Amino acid sequence: MEKPLTQHISSNHPWLNLKDYTNVGGYQAVHRALKSMTPEEVTKIVQDSELKGRGGAGFNTGMKWSFVPMDDVRQTKYLITNADEMEPGTFKDRLLLEGNPHQLIEGMIVSAYAIQANISYIFLRWAYKKAARIIEEAIAEAYAAGYLGKDILGSGFNLEMHLHTGVGRYICGEETALLNALEGKRAIPRSKPPFPQVSGLFGKPTIVNNVETLCNIPHIVNNGADWFKALSMGSDAGTKLYGISGQVNKPGLWELPMGTTVRELIEEHAGGMKPGFKFRGALPGGASTDFLVTEHLDVKMDYQSVAAAGSRLGTGTMVILDDHTCPVGFVHNLEHFFAQESCGWCTPCREGLPWTEKILLSIENGEGRLEDLELLEMHTKYLGPGNTFCALAPGAMEPLQSGLKYFRADFEKHIHEKKCPWDEQRNGSHLY
Amino acid sequence: MLSPKEIKRLDQEIALVPTRKSACIEALKIIQQHRGWVSDESLRDIAEYMEMSVEELDSVATFYNLIFRKPVGRNIILLCDSISCYVMGYKKIYQHLQDHLHIKFGETTADARFTLLPNACLGCCDHAPTLMINNDLYKDLTNDNLDEILKEYR
Amino acid sequence: MAVIYIDHRAYEVKAGKNLLETCLTLGFNLPYFCWHPAMGSVGACRQCAIKLFKDKDDTQGRLMMSCMESVKDNMYLSINDPVAKSFRSQVIEWLMTNHPHDCAVCDEGGSCHLQDMTVMTGHTYRRFQYPKRTYKNQYLGPFINHEMNRCIQCYRCVRFYKDYAGGTDLDAFAAHDHIYFGRAADGVLENEFSGNLAEVCPTGVFTDKSLKEHYTRKWDMTMAPSICQHCSLGCNIIAGERYGELRQITNRFNGEVNGYFICDKGRFGYEFVNSINRIQQPIIRTKIPEAVDKNSLYDYLKTVLSNRTVIGIGSPRASLESNFALMQLVGKGNFYQGVSETDAQLMRTILHTLNAGHVHIPSLKETEIADAILVLGEDLTNAAPLLALTVRQAVHRKPLENAQQISVPPWHDTARREFAQEEKGPLFIAYPTKTKLEALAANCQYLSPDEIARLGFAIANRLDNTAPAPQGVDEDTLQIAQHIANTLKQAERPLIICGTSLRNEAILKAAANIACALGTEDKKASLFYVMEECNSMGLAMMEVPSLKQATEALKKKEANTVIILENDLYRRDAKSAIDDFLEQCEELIVLDHLHHETSNRATVLIPVGTFAEAEGTLVNNEGRAQCFFQVFAPKNENFRESWRWLDEFRQFKQGISPEDLQAPGDLMMEMAASMPQFKGAEEVAPSADFRISGQKIPREPHRYSGRTAMLANIQVSEPKPPEDHDSALSYTMEGYRGIPPAPLIPFFWAPGWNSAQSVNKYQEEVGGPIRGGDTGKRLFPETPAIENAFLNTIPPAYKASPGEWLVVPLQHIFGSEELSIYTHGVAERAPHPYIAISQQDANDLNTREYQLMQVTIGTLNYELPVMIKKELPHGVVGIPYHVSGLIGIAWPAKGILKPVMT
Ligand SMILES: Cc1cc2nc3c(=O)[nH]c(=O)nc-3n(C[C@H](O)[C@H](O)[C@H](O)COP(=O)(O)O)c2cc1C
Numbered sequence A: 001m002e003k004p005l006t007q008h009i010s011s012n013h014p015w016l017n018l019k020d021y022t023n024v025g026g027y028q029a030v031h032r033a034l035k036s037m038t039p040e041e042v043t044k045i046v047q048d049s050e051l052k053g054r055g056g057a058g059f060n061t062g063m064k065w066s067f068v069p070m071d072d073v074r075q076t077k078y079l080i081t082n083a084d085e086m087e088p089g090t091f092k093d094r095l096l097l098e099g100n101p102h103q104l105i106e107g108m109i110v111s112a113y114a115i116q117a118n119i120s121y122i123f124l125r126w127a128y129k130k131a132a133r134i135i136e137e138a139i140a141e142a143y144a145a146g147y148l149g150k151d152i153l154g155s156g157f158n159l160e161m162h163l164h165t166g167v168g169r170y171i172c173g174e175e176t177a178l179l180n181a182l183e184g185k186r187a188i189p190r191s192k193p194p195f196p197q198v199s200g201l202f203g204k205p206t207i208v209n210n211v212e213t214l215c216n217i218p219h220i221v222n223n224g225a226d227w228f229k230a231l232s233m234g235s236d237a238g239t240k241l242y243g244i245s246g247q248v249n250k251p252g253l254w255e256l257p258m259g260t261t262v263r264e265l266i267e268e269h270a271g272g273m274k275p276g277f278k279f280r281g282a283l284p285g286g287a288s289t290d291f292l293v294t295e296h297l298d299v300k301m302d303y304q305s306v307a308a309a310g311s312r313l314g315t316g317t318m319v320i321l322d323d324h325t326c327p328v329g330f331v332h333n334l335e336h337f338f339a340q341e342s343c344g345w346c347t348p349c350r351e352g353l354p355w356t357e358k359i360l361l362s363i364e365n366g367e368g369r370l371e372d373l374e375l376l377e378m379h380t381k382y383l384g385p386g387n388t389f390c391a392l393a394p395g396a397m398e399p400l401q402s403g404l405k406y407f408r409a410d411f412e413k414h415i416h417e418k419k420c421p422w423d424e425q426r427n428g429s430h431l432y
Numbered sequence B: 001m002l003s004p005k006e007i008k009r010l011d012q013e014i015a016l017v018p019t020r021k022s023a024c025i026e027a028l029k030i031i032q033q034h035r036g037w038v039s040d041e042s043l044r045d046i047a048e049y050m051e052m053s054v055e056e057l058d059s060v061a062t063f064y065n066l067i068f069r070k071p072v073g074r075n076i077i078l079l080c081d082s083i084s085c086y087v088m089g090y091k092k093i094y095q096h097l098q099d100h101l102h103i104k105f106g107e108t109t110a111d112a113r114f115t116l117l118p119n120a121c122l123g124c125c126d127h128a129p130t131l132m133i134n135n136d137l138y139k140d141l142t143n144d145n146l147d148e149i150l151k152e153y154r
Numbered sequence C: 001m002a003v004i005y006i007d008h009r010a011y012e013v014k015a016g017k018n019l020l021e022t023c024l025t026l027g028f029n030l031p032y033f034c035w036h037p038a039m040g041s042v043g044a045c046r047q048c049a050i051k052l053f054k055d056k057d058d059t060q061g062r063l064m065m066s067c068m069e070s071v072k073d074n075m076y077l078s079i080n081d082p083v084a085k086s087f088r089s090q091v092i093e094w095l096m097t098n099h100p101h102d103c104a105v106c107d108e109g110g111s112c113h114l115q116d117m118t119v120m121t122g123h124t125y126r127r128f129q130y131p132k133r134t135y136k137n138q139y140l141g142p143f144i145n146h147e148m149n150r151c152i153q154c155y156r157c158v159r160f161y162k163d164y165a166g167g168t169d170l171d172a173f174a175a176h177d178h179i180y181f182g183r184a185a186d187g188v189l190e191n192e193f194s195g196n197l198a199e200v201c202p203t204g205v206f207t208d209k210s211l212k213e214h215y216t217r218k219w220d221m222t223m224a225p226s227i228c229q230h231c232s233l234g235c236n237i238i239a240g241e242r243y244g245e246l247r248q249i250t251n252r253f254n255g256e257v258n259g260y261f262i263c264d265k266g267r268f269g270y271e272f273v274n275s276i277n278r279i280q281q282p283i284i285r286t287k288i289p290e291a292v293d294k295n296s297l298y299d300y301l302k303t304v305l306s307n308r309t310v311i312g313i314g315s316p317r318a319s320l321e322s323n324f325a326l327m328q329l330v331g332k333g334n335f336y337q338g339v340s341e342t343d344a345q346l347m348r349t350i351l352h353t354l355n356a357g358h359v360h361i362p363s364l365k366e367t368e369i370a371d372a373i374l375v376l377g378e379d380l381t382n383a384a385p386l387l388a389l390t391v392r393q394a395v396h397r398k399p400l401e402n403a404q405q406i407s408v409p410p411w412h413d414t415a416r417r418e419f420a421q422e423e424k425g426p427l428f429i430a431y432p433t434k435t436k437l438e439a440l441a442a443n444c445q446y447l448s449p450d451e452i453a454r455l456g457f458a459i460a461n462r463l464d465n466t467a468p469a470p471q472g473v474d475e476d477t478l479q480i481a482q483h484i485a486n487t488l489k490q491a492e493r494p495l496i497i498c499g500t501s502l503r504n505e506a507i508l509k510a511a512a513n514i515a516c517a518l519g520t521e522d523k524k525a526s527l528f529y530v531m532e533e534c535n536s537m538g539l540a541m542m543e544v545p546s547l548k549q550a551t552e553a554l555k556k557k558e559a560n561t562v563i564i565l566e567n568d569l570y571r572r573d574a575k576s577a578i579d580d581f582l583e584q585c586e587e588l589i590v591l592d593h594l595h596h597e598t599s600n601r602a603t604v605l606i607p608v609g610t611f612a613e614a615e616g617t618l619v620n621n622e623g624r625a626q627c628f629f630q631v632f633a634p635k636n637e638n639f640r641e642s643w644r645w646l647d648e649f650r651q652f653k654q655g656i657s658p659e660d661l662q663a664p665g666d667l668m669m670e671m672a673a674s675m676p677q678f679k680g681a682e683e684v685a686p687s688a689d690f691r692i693s694g695q696k697i698p699r700e701p702h703r704y705s706g707r708t709a710m711l712a713n714i715q716v717s718e719p720k721p722p723e724d725h726d727s728a729l730s731y732t733m734e735g736y737r738g739i740p741p742a743p744l745i746p747f748f749w750a751p752g753w754n755s756a757q758s759v760n761k762y763q764e765e766v767g768g769p770i771r772g773g774d775t776g777k778r779l780f781p782e783t784p785a786i787e788n789a790f791l792n793t794i795p796p797a798y799k800a801s802p803g804e805w806l807v808v809p810l811q812h813i814f815g816s817e818e819l820s821i822y823t824h825g826v827a828e829r830a831p832h833p834y835i836a837i838s839q840q841d842a843n844d845l846n847t848r849e850y851q852l853m854q855v856t857i858g859t860l861n862y863e864l865p866v867m868i869k870k871e872l873p874h875g876v877v878g879i880p881y882h883v884s885g886l887i888g889i890a891w892p893a894k895g896i897l898k899p900v901m902t
């Protein structure tokens, strides 16, 4: 089984520096792309590979690039790596950043070449201190080796690369809010259209891609679109970094063929539920995805199959809800997060999320009323896509709506019994 | 007053961006690195240097939760309170911290040794519960190893 | 054109226009918050949601924000869709979760956009059960009150204050449901347009502090359409009264002039009307007691006026009617402009250019679309505030419009800004010191007035080498002149702004030359003049001599009695000259509403009505005649329009006795008939006998309360309301309830729309002109150029002369103007007297900031603290124009400076 992204990463070894990386064939894609391919050819191969963005939305990456206007060569363009990874339950980009930074840098160089961007940024979240150190060093190495800077490998192509670390706020991961953050502004999302591809950073054409997305690029350029498609067992191309956290025996992160089933992930890779814990459900791809439950254990973890099961692949890192954890408390924790991280721009999100948070807390505390469930449902209906300014609030509603669907009995029990049935098991006070 | 060292760092960042203002988040970070937090006075100085109004800069500063606009302790504990850590029992860790440090989220110990803050997912959910103290990440926390960890910070 | 279907009905509308605007224009009551007609859309509040269907057969549809869509042909939409309706009421419920529901004690109550929208969406029942978030309020200075708990986070305040008006001291703080709008700390909001926050804010967060001091709800106010009295731009305002006190000024939309906004001087400068310094009763100083009643005054004047030779002194702050009535009383040959010869000459030069017709005089609105701007010798923010606001829009306009290259529609505010970033259109400023617009300017030149003129002449010459060229201009200046000339030439709509502030005629000529040189058959450059007062233009157009000739007439004993109309002459010329003039008068009759130095010298003092108690016509800087109407009939019967008194005096002169006095005829008709230059001014507003369906237009809203009780402490029976014989407006709440012609709109109010936003209902299309056309008539029809006649009086190069300083007047929006200073907030914002000196000159004089300087100008001596303005040219100093204690200077002035030894 091929694991192109993680094959050289091992928890026992430090990160691959430039020498290590070139020893295992690194930077060949840069040579190939810059010397023997036109930018359009690079975009085409990526498009043909059917690589979909790994940041959560799953949009065809090559297609996204193709919207960048290529006619005006004098215009500054930007390529940005979204390494903000703040989605609760998500820890996949960290591995790539800390384990093999040159893979990302190489991916960025090739991608920047494809859209003819001359300035690139890695937007890294604040908490990834180790990654920051490693990337700084790797960027310096790449400059020294001539992979960055002026006239890279004599191709005439120039690329600057900067690391920008954030100062908090989940919304910075939203690609347009990220642009505002990079411009030194409040990270309020921008409306689309215009898309960043035409008016992005500093008003110039810009591509924002996820770390994992970009790490795939060198391999696609080296091995071709068909190879990439063949890596998958599901309906989407490539491998995927899957992760599991929660009460399983071996929580962790694995690169597996796209389309690996939920069951295989939990039972084989994560070693099954911990003794005494039962599986009740899972958020398949981070906090802003709908629950999957027992009936979905055989769902393939690819974009289409998870969508067909009523959820989203999202980031592919799964959070497990077990039978010792109160689903109301679980969802309350999520809504607390989303309410805190709302940027405060649009009404439904700014005012609606704190409301759901308060209702959930009151239910959890045994003070809920049946009408509260209607109010929650109203929110799931009205905070949907298109009704809010960006995708944060709709994302926040996904676990809530599916939680209400699959765990309704638990919600009602709280209300009828005027307490949380898990209360006795829990020591420690209620926090919010 | 900004120190020459701070100014040098600011100038480096300003050189990288198309307009001076767009380096303002970097500027806030630099000052916070040097001074621990961004006081009203620091904010005024940065604003002046960045050619922004105090309001404009504070508008940015107050948006981001990791720019500290109030004094903080020498060590900052960021305890992850997001979903995986919730499932894995971060509340017990929080209780333990409260019992030992006598501070709640948002508070600083009387001796200014620690400030305790909640933080969204630290990105190592497979080793929950987790926390960061300053730049150091701690995973797989239990009440026992927590005591050891805290000892490291004076 | 496009056809769209709203709830199954077809409408023909403009393609590409904003959908929310279109719906509002069609008359739909579609709620909104974050959108504003002048500021476009940002899609934040989500209040304007409607359903969009894929096609005729789609029954599902999807919600979308109407403010974020352009109209396309064949759109199938629904406003009444149950989901859309319920979503909109849900948005209100969200917004109201933290709102304090304190309407009863809120200043916005009754004119509140949030109230309107809440009722409109039908949200009534509160389901949010938890404690509300609360905030601390800030002290924001004398004009604006802050009550953050009422905030609904629509972001309109920052978008206006920061993005639109360029203010830097108000912003949005924090995130999620803790967003806060205010300053970094308590303190005065410094932007000159802060008062608009009270209208821009849809609820009671930012409210008018001056109104608070004598609070009255909108529905309890008696209101009339009026014109701002505080500068030459003639912004349209609504003035409101209760209990005989003027209580509030709000913006009156005029698409050609001020649009949606007015400046703080205009909004808050009205307190002089309520001032204790008002002249209350006729005074005859030779009598004991001095204060007399109307009949004694009549008796006295009847004798005086029939036996003496009388001259009249007009006023640039009095209406055309009053000036004309005085002229008629004394005879044209005996009527003088109440301004210095310098000022009169400046206005003559301007009139010359206007009458020649080869330049285009833009309206304020037109300045907003200029694509290259040159300002010669004016500090716009202080001398013509709203022009600074329109220039700001112009500078940003082109870069914002460039976003159309990537198909961003013009209403898409954030996307346009994100695309345009910091880019600006060209603005050049030449002025002795820094001005507030400096931050927007591509280039600023700090020059003495003569050098400004010479730069102007150089630019004109670079544009057209037949225009006279200044001699001895240095290479740098020539280069700048060339650069400015090129930029103006490339522009499609170049705009030159100049004015009278620096009292330099050569600047006006240079500006005219530039405009001429730019003008071609198909493209006319615009030339905008800034003047000093609300009727400077009107008075100048009467084309009568200045105070200088008036003095000569007195000296030659051609007359011994003088009538001064609404004018403090000490603000017009050197104190010595005015003293000299006044000494010649045997009888000095002064009509005015406030006591001042000149009125103190009067032998006969006659109280008159202010703009709020009078009706009249003013001509603004652009030559636009506009009417203001009496807001209320004052309790004090002596507060009568100057023209009413003067017309009566004319009748005495003609031998009519007081008992037989007739009401004045239509003075504007008479004026237009005798002075053709005023033709058209008589048609500005419908005449007094205008009626709609036989009805007058009520000054009081239909909800006006307490009419029967207001005076019950004095008299239980309700007195008959005063009648207005002079206009088509009535003093009651009865009358025509629909939309009157623009000049007669006393307030904006429409069913369901109680707030200022109701103006939408009065416009032909949202943001467009008032139905039936905006107010005002331009008195200078554009005539084809007679010839490209360049003016030529180029001053010699400026050289600082040792021991003598050129003193330039520095305008201050708060402090330089005579009437607004009576508002204590304006006084608070006014500067203390100072003398501005360049760093080099300060060094030469061996002085420092704040040290006292003895300044001698003519016979006047001042001790003024030094303020360093680095950029001032060598030998040029500035003092704040007309601030208290600094009047009586003849401009342009020379001064001698000596540091005060301590
Ligand atoms: C609230 C919010 C947070 C997001 N956070 C991240 C993030 O941390 N990392 C990321 O790669 N994408 C994140 N996204 C998705 C990005 O907006 C964007 O779609 C992605 O970076 C595009 O990269 P891709 O095409 O490679 O997936 C977030 C989206 C939303 C709405």
Ligand code: SF4
Pocket (backbone or CB within 6 Å): A171, A189, A341, A342, A343, A344, A345, A346, A347, A349, A350, A388, A389, A390, A391, A392, A393, A394
């Ligand atoms: S949904 Fe609205 S308030 Fe929430 S983060 Fe997005 S833009 Fe901000």
Ligand code: FES
Pocket (backbone or CB within 6 Å): C020, C031, C032, C033, C034, C035, C042, C043, C044, C045, C046, C047, C048, C049, C065, C066, C067, C068
């Ligand atoms: S008016 Fe449309 S979203 Fe606010």
